[in-house]
Amino acid sequence: MRIVVAGSHGLVGQALLPVLRDGGHDIVRLVRAPTQELDEATWDPGLGRLDPAVLDGADAVVDLAGAPLGLGRERRREIVASRVRTAGLLARTINGLDDPPSVFVQASAVGAYGDRGDDRLTEDEPYGDTFLADVVRRWEAAAQPATESGCRLVLLRTGIVLSPDGGALARLLPTIRAGLARIGSGRQYWSWITLADEVRAIEHLLSADVHGPVNLVATATPNAELIGTLAAHLRRRAVLRVPGLPLRLVLRDLASEVLGSTRADPAVLRSSGFRFSHPDVTAAARWVRACLRAPG
Numbered sequence: 676m677r678i679v680v681a682g683s684h685g686l687v688g689q690a691l692l693p694v695l696r697d698g699g700h701d702i703v704r705l706v707r708a709p710t711q712e713l714d715e716a717t718w719d720p721g722l723g724r725l726d727p728a729v730l731d732g733a734d735a736v737v738d739l740a741g742a743p744l745g746l747g748r749e750r751r752r753e754i755v756a757s758r759v760r761t762a763g764l765l766a767r768t769i770n771g772l773d774d775p776p777s778v779f780v781q782a783s784a785v786g787a788y789g790d791r792g793d794d795r796l797t798e799d800e801p802y803g804d805t806f807l808a809d810v811v812r813r814w815e816a817a818a819q820p821a822t823e824s825g826c827r828l829v830l831l832r833t834g835i836v837l838s839p840d841g842g843a844l845a846r847l848l849p850t851i852r853a854g855l856a857r858i859g860s861g862r863q864y865w866s867w868i869t870l871a872d873e874v875r876a877i878e879h880l881l882s883a884d885v886h887g888p889v890n891l892v893a894t895a896t897p898n899a900e901l902i903g904t905l906a907a908h909l910r911r912r913a914v915l916r917v918p919g920l921p922l923r924l925v926l927r928d929l930a931s932e933v934l935g936s937t938r939a940d941p942a943v944l945r946s947s948g949f950r951f952s953h954p955d956v957t958a959a960a961r962w963v964r965a966c967l968r969a970p971g
Contacts, residue, residue, distance in 0.1 A: 676881065679716075679730055681705040681761060682739030682782065686841035687833075691737070691874045698878065703729060705740075720760040730765075731772045735881050737780045738765050738818075755810055758782075763817035775824040780880060783830045785866045785890060787811035790935030793864070797942040798832070798888040805935065815888070827886045834866030834892035834939055836873050837959055839966050844905075850915070851906050859919035861899030863936035866892040869953040869962055876949055883947045893951045893959070895938040901956055908960035909967075 678695060682688045683704045695702055705718045705725075718725040720740070730736060742757035762781055769775050788796045789803015802812045815830050822828050837844045847855070868876070868891055876891055896904075906913040919934050941949075953959040 676734035677701045677703065677732070678735045678737060678881070679703045679705060679733045679776075680737045680739070681718075681765065682741065685739055686838060686870065687782075687836060687873055687877075688739045690838075690870050691739070691877055694874050694878055703733070705729070718764075720757075720764050723760075723764055725764055725768050727768050727772060730768055730776065732774045733776045735778045735780065736765055736769065736776050737877065737881075738762055739782045741782060741814075751806070755813060758810065758814040759817045762814055763820075766818045766821040769821040769826050770824045772824065775821075775826050778827045778829060778881060779818065779821040780829045780831060780877060781815070781818040783815055783832045783888065784811050785832045785834045785892060785937050785939040787815075787832055787888070788937050788939065790863075791938065792936050794938060796890070796937065796939045798890055829880050829885060830888045831877065831880075831891045832888050832939070833873065834868055834890075834895070834937075836870050837867050837963060838870035839963055840870070842870075844963070847902075851902060851913075852909060852911055854912055854915045855902055855906070856913035856916055857899035857902055858917045859898065859934040861897060861902075861916070863898050863934060864895040864938040865898050865901055866890070866895040866937050866939035867901065867959070868893045868951075869959050871962065872951050872953055875952065876944060879947070879949050880944075883949070885943060885947050887943075889943045890939045890941045891944065892939045892941050893954050894956075895940070896956045904956045904960045905963065908957075908964045 678700050683692055702714055704715050706715045710717055716729040738761055740761040742753045769779055786807030787802055788800050789805040789808040802808050818828055836842045839845055872893055903913045953962050
């Protein structure tokens with residue numbers, strides 16, 4: 676397959692590219708700087724610039740682009756704009772092609788559901804009412820024009836991607852090593868997937884008969900259990916508790932992503948035949964420990 680990838684410099688993108696290449700796929704990376712490699716093509720989502728010829732005749736487009744979450748009004752605007760502009764530009768371009776790709780795999784997030792307590796959330800659940808749920812609603816809506824061309828649209832509602840090399844876990848590891856036991860009550864569900872399974876799932880969805888939202892999570896685990904299991908496998912005592920109130924004051928709109936509970940269930944991914952390498956928190960913790968011990 677000829678696959679065009681946006682967001683190839685992020686945590687997931689960097690892990691995905693070698694897997695796709697090893698699978699024999701021809702990769703074109705969309706980059707914002709002047710091209711330096713033969714597999715690169717320049718675009719500018721902020722200015723709406725993308726040469727349609729880059730996508731014309733491609734078999735698949737994978738969009739993993741988006742500014743990291745952060746605090747502040749300007750940062751919130753960038754979180755929204757970076758997602759809506761990239762997804763919208765790709766979707767509109769796909770819709771105008773004579774030979775559109777057969778599948779558009781678009782990044783999204785389980786934040787779509789908001790804070791839902793102990794409810795088990797499949798892809799049929801409505802959007803929540805948190806800041807990130809609104810971001811996801813607008814993000815996914817921006818990708819919809821691609822379907823008008825007959826392109827299959829897959830929305831990757833990803834949870835916390837566990838990897839010691841980046842993302843939420845890399846930021847948490849120093850505090851886990853220092854003895855972190857839980858954040859807030861510790862009872863809130865965190866939906867997660869290992870980076871290895873995230874990449875395998877994306878590759879699987881390029882050809883699986885799936886469209887629409889897909890919960891890209893292995894399972895959801897209470898915060899205290901997830902942190903405690905990781906700490907145990909790292910041979911650390913989990914004793915420190917971070918109270919919720921100070922975090923709410925600091926994180927504001929993003930507090931629900933840490934203190935809220937999202938128990939996403941990978942119903943669509945499971946029914947498509949995908950099997951996780953790390954289906955539970957113990958397997959995930961073992962994998963993280965092995966990654967930390969690996970040379971390099």
